[in-house]
Amino acid sequence: MMYDAYQGMADVGDRVRQLAQNANTILSAWAAHPTASPWRRMSAYYELVALAGFTHARPDYGIESVEINGAAIPVEERGALWTPFCQLLHFRKAGGEDDPKILLVAPMSGHFATLLRGTIRTLLRDHQVYITDWINPRNVKLEDGEFTLEDYTSHLIDFVRFIGEDCHVVAVCQPTVSALAATAVMARERDGVQPASLTLMAGPIDARISPTKVNELAQEKPIEWFRANMIGTVPAKFEGRGRRVYPGFLQLCAFMSMNADRHSKSFVDLFHHRVAGDIEKADAIRDFYKEYFAIMDMSADFYLETVDQVFQRYLLPLGQMRYKGEPIDLKAIKKTFLLTVEGEKDDICAAGQTLAAQDLCSGLRPYMKTHHLQAGVGHYGVFNGKRWEGQVYPVLRNHIQSSR
Structure with a gap:
């Protein structure tokens, strides 16, 4: 209703x-x-x-070229891999066939992956970029099955294996948890593909640290309250009719009310x-x-499991998160270089929450771990804007270069 x-x-x-x-x-x-x-x-x-x-259709990325040394270099956008819930898009500038490959993991959090358009433009200067272009669940048929937090992690594992061992994962905000979990799962299979580097940007690896208003909202009610009050059913006029979702309009209204x-x-x-x-x-x-105002829904299972496991029970930092029945052991990560990035003024994911990954990945040697706290920026400034381009990106670029 x-x-x-x-x-x-x-x-x-x-x-x-x-x-x-x-x-x-x-x-x-x-x-x-x-x-x-x-x-x-x-x-x-x-x-x-x-x-x-609000609109519910994904805007175009509109990245036709990238400026390098004053010249506009053409950019090609093409689909690389598809599932019912996501298409893996590949952006590459002309002559960039040998550039390092980045898997840019976009949040599934009420907005389309096009919100990272500026991030892609910057990364394309020195890299080719694959991005998780999530599909609005209200357009996914019910017979295509559910989409859970574990399914999100499975998508990342499949995408890294598709790209290959020279893949550099860059996860922004919410999916840092799944990106770290996926890296640990791949590390457990020692002879399989593992990402060369992992960059976690402004994500809730351990939401117990310096709780923000967002964290407190997740803690105020039991998970049953979220299930009863925040979940709707896609109307009959859409392809995903009958699918249970956390509607994008609810999430955006909640965020806007915090800064009305x-x-x-x-x-x-x-x-x-x-x-x-x-x-x-x-x-x-x-x-x-x-x-x-271009919004997308979230699968009910994915949303509720994220609230429960990430923001209420903190399963990953407590060593209690599981993947296909097996515990996720972050100490198993030994080959993937790690960079964590936070914003000094982030009021969504406070400083310290992403940094926690450094201690959790105790199997990595010290020289393989780097942290960057960007002064003067909030959440979005970590991956978009002038300070991202001038101060954060050079750190990320150097991190990728050193891990090749």
Whole structure:
């Protein structure tokens, strides 16, 4: 019922927003005239109405080239491997056939993997990039089966084996847990493929450390409460009809409520920038929210197991997480170079939670482990923005080079 009610309102809202978008298009043309300030204000208003709603389709990556030494180098995007829940996309710049191979593990956390578009652009300067392009579960048929936390880990193991031993895994936020678990599982099979390096960025390896508001929310209620109140059923009009999911609209609303004043100010700023003719500033805010409001659901099993195992019972740092019935032993990791990266001002995954992997991977020699705490950035600044490009990325690049 919850999902059906939302979808009914969303369908009505989509029609209103389409009308607003049409009005904005017309008024924008009139607003271009130097004496047309009233039209500019009306155009800016309709832009806000058109923007104020969620979409459920993945945006395009739009990475057609990458700038290197002032030259635009063409980039090829192609599918490399498919499962019902994920496609492994491969990005490679022209002439980059011999570049190191990165498996960029995107979160399955209410947003599409395109949120890492800027991360990919930066990595492409020196690497070819494979990314886990997760598919919205509401578009996955019920007969394709469930998707659990263990299934997530299995996907990573399969992808690393597909890419080969020269694979460098870079996991961002939530999937750092599965990336570390997958590396340990592969290390247990000593003669099998193992990643050459593993980079864990701003992820909840041990959420007991310096709990954030996100961690506290997960601790406030028993898992049965999450099962009863946060899970919906995909409506009949979609391909995944009948599938139990944690709806993306619930997750995004929860995150936005934590910073409601900031988001409200951003919309006000967008209006004033547009009216004042500050096109670049207005477009930057608009583009951010077009990406931010593109949402995907999460499989109910994956969501509930993540809350339970990662944020409530802390199974991985306690040595109690299992994969296919066998315990996951992080001490088994002996060949994979480890880098952990955190943001000083991260209010989603506090400093120390990712660093915990350093002690847990006690089988690695000290020279194979590196930690970087980036000053002055919050969660997203760890993997996107100027400090990511200028200060975090060089550390990651050097880490990969030293592990080859």
